[in-house]
Amino acid sequence: MRSILLLLAIPALAALAYHARSSCRSVADGRHDLRTNGIWIEHGWLGDDNWFDRNNVERSRFRNTESIRELAVLLATHGVRDVFPHLCPASSEGQIAPADSLQTERFLDGFSGFRVLPWVGGVLRKQCFPDSAEWRENFVSSSAALLQTHPRLAGIHLNIEPVSDGSESFLMLLDELRRAIPKGKIISVAAYPPHMGSRPFSKVHWNRLYYSEVAQRSDQIVPMMYDTSLRSPRLYRKLMSDWAVKVLDWSGKTEVLLGIPAYDDPGAEYHNVETENLPNALSGIDAGLESYRVLPENYAGVAIYCEWEMDSSEWLYLRTEFLKKQEACRSQ
Numbered sequence: 001m002r003s004i005l006l007l008l009a010i011p012a013l014a015a016l017a018y019h020a021r022s023s024c025r026s027v028a029d030g031r032h033d034l035r036t037n038g039i040w041i042e043h044g045w046l047g048d049d050n051w052f053d054r055n056n057v058e059r060s061r062f063r064n065t066e067s068i069r070e071l072a073v074l075l076a077t078h079g080v081r082d083v084f085p086h087l088c089p090a091s092s093e094g095q096i097a098p099a100d101s102l103q104t105e106r107f108l109d110g111f112s113g114f115r116v117l118p119w120v121g122g123v124l125r126k127q128c129f130p131d132s133a134e135w136r137e138n139f140v141s142s143s144a145a146l147l148q149t150h151p152r153l154a155g156i157h158l159n160i161e162p163v164s165d166g167s168e169s170f171l172m173l174l175d176e177l178r179r180a181i182p183k184g185k186i187i188s189v190a191a192y193p194p195h196m197g198s199r200p201f202s203k204v205h206w207n208r209l210y211y212s213e214v215a216q217r218s219d220q221i222v223p224m225m226y227d228t229s230l231r232s233p234r235l236y237r238k239l240m241s242d243w244a245v246k247v248l249d250w251s252g253k254t255e256v257l258l259g260i261p262a263y264d265d266p267g268a269e270y271h272n273v274e275t276e277n278l279p280n281a282l283s284g285i286d287a288g289l290e291s292y293r294v295l296p297e298n299y300a301g302v303a304i305y306c307e308w309e310m311d312s313s314e315w316l317y318l319r320t321e322f323l324k325k326q327e328a329c330r331s332q
Contacts, residue, residue: 033322068110156181158188166209220254228276264309
């Protein structure tokens with residue numbers, strides 16, 4: 001989910017944003033919460049026995065009705081509708097990671113009223129080879145089989161990293177997925193944000209034309225708006241504001257959830273938790289949304305990366321600074 005390449009702060013962007021008047025501010029009355037937010041969650045909620053064995057993870061934490069119910073209550077309380085349970089990485093031949101069938105149905109029982117979209121994909125040229133027709137065929141057929149086996153799944157959430165700006169093979173994969181998956185199922189894409197400043201990083205940023213191409217083949221765009229290498233909270237808030245507007249404008253009628261960071265990655269130069277965090281991300285998004293007279297029809301909310309690193313202070317901030325107050329009264 002996190003960007004694969006180390007990004008460097010861009011001097012041109014920094015100079016521009018530093019001298020620009022920033023309108024970033026929190027909007028705490030809930031006007032930007034539509035109760036249709038999203039979140040990425042752990043592999044164990046759907047994963048098969050082999051995953052637990054390989055990673056020495058205790059099954060009981062996930063495979064019980066009470067744990068599923070508690071998670072569903074927590075997420076519903078915080079305005080989450082779309083849930084992306086991790087089912088990565090795919091095999092190098094293209095099959096998506098296997099799910100436990102009984103656990104998937106148990107999870108869906110507990111998540112009635114949500115849209116559950118398994119998070120599939122992996123690392124480009126390590127597990128994912130969309131340039132290969134054979135790999136795409138295996139990936140598409142295994143994705144379709146999962147949705148056919150568990151018809152209550154709302155669709156799939158596709159995350160391949162990195163995907164270069166203009167990648168034709170990624171567009172081919174989306175076209176082939178559309179033809180193969182059951183009618184009415186959602187194709188959600190973990191997308192890259194727009195370019196930063198005058199120096200393009202085409203492997204981890206997309207331009208307007210490519211956004212349009214991906215959006216035309218998708219039902220939902222979820223840009224990963226983090227891993228910028230920025231050290232200035234002010235610059236990051238300004239960037240989030242600009243990105244929110246561009247992604248919404250560039251995605252046409254395709255639904256958008258704006259991906260925000262709620263994780264730490266100690267030692268990683270591409271992510272500074274003092275800069276890239278829930279308060280700064282939401283402040284920037286609020287500013288971007290405030291630039292519209294009426295919220296764009298394709299705006300659905302925010303998507304949190306990730307549930308397993310959210311702590312009580314972050315849930316509290318989300319409730320008090322973003323969610324509709326009458327809805328958000330339960331603590332974690």
